[in-house]
Amino acid sequence: MIGVSAVEIDKTATTKKPKLLVVDDEQDNLDLLYRTFRRDFTVFRANGGASALEILSKEGEMAVIISDQRMPEMKGTEFLSRTVSEFPDTMRVVLTGYTDITDLIEAINSGQVHRYITKPWEPDQLKKVIFEATQIYDLLKQRSEELVRSQAHNALLSVIVTIAQKSNHLADCVQPLVRAFGQNFDTDGAVLQLVTKKILSDTSASCGDYRWSLADDPLVQAVMATGKSQVSLEGKPDDVCQTRLAIAVSFREELLAILAMRWFQPHAVSQDDIAVMQQCADEVAIALTCIRYFSFL
Incomplete structure (x- = not known):
């Protein structure tokens, strides 16, 4: 418990790790993404779209979602499209391992996906994309909260x-x-x-x-x-x-x-x-x- 005056309120700050959700039906990829980002993010893992939606229902908004595109129960773009209305500020990144990117282009043009990364990904490139996405999320969130x-x-x-x-x-x-x-x-x-x-x-x-x-x-x-x-x-x-x-x-x-x-x-x-x-x-x-x-x- 802290006592604050009106002036002291403005000076108080609380820092927390941003939340990151990674979605992939391959466990090795989930483990790799977890190890890559666990130091800088609170990382949640899901092996498909349905389980990812359950995590979002329980844990709330994520700063960034990384999703594989080709998953058996639903495509990554389909899953991500279901998160837009409830979490409009969340940044979405798709991992894809095949050349047909029609779905990705449509998702990107409609604002449902921020970027896509091809498999196998370059770790440094993926890190750069995710950290940039987090900065954009912070800016969007700040503006939304100010409004x-x-x-x-x-x-x-x-x-x-x-x-x-x-x-x-x-x-x-x-x-x-x-x-x-x-x-x-x-x-x-x-x-x-x-x-x-x-x-x-x-x-x-x-x-x-x-x-x-x-x-x-x-x-x-x-x-x-x-x-x-x-x-x-x-x-x-x-x-x-x-x-x-x-x-x-x-x-x-x-x-x-x-x-x-x-x-x-x-x-x-x-x-x-x-x-x-x-x-x-x-x-x-x-x-x-x-x-x-x-x-x-």
Whole structure:
């Protein structure tokens, strides 16, 4: 668990090996590809398209997929085409050992395959292709995530502005605010609870499948003690929720509320996501201050 302020969030970084899926019906090729890339990638192996789809269903998006073209149950291009809609940013490379490349040309032209490599391949050439593909994946992923964050921020800002303009009481705005955060950041559970004179008040609202008490939340207790947002991106194996956030909603160093969010998966959000959440929380603090001011008039 790490305590972070809005500034410190931007400076925190988590590095993980990119994920690589290799698909080939020949075990020797699978073993060779594994040995080639295991130091730089988390490598998953499948002996056919069907088993590869099962791995993707369980493990999620890969940075790169390397697939043999001629496999008995389905061609490599057929398998790869099934992954495009769910994993559009994944880079796909086909290994082919025969000269008829009609299917490959069609797949490349339609954007389903990034490159093809002929068998037997040159190890250094294959490495170069895969590392270049990983760089392209990182760039695509960065742009996709930036777009999603921008859309989430704009959607939240619209809700915050509407609430600031129309709400007459603080209690009226808690539920729509927590719902907006939960929906835009795809949480498994979210709670927004107001704070009065450094004490959690009775005014709160929640959304999502997972519910818990903020009074018993260690991260929330740390926020109450320090006034700084708290983040835990990876919990213990037996924890129900692996990613946990408790964000301080403060205006001029006065803690107005705490926004707590949880996800079942570890590293469910990036540091850039957290920075956007903190920015939105700061905007919520301004809205709460305005509502509180006008409710006294």
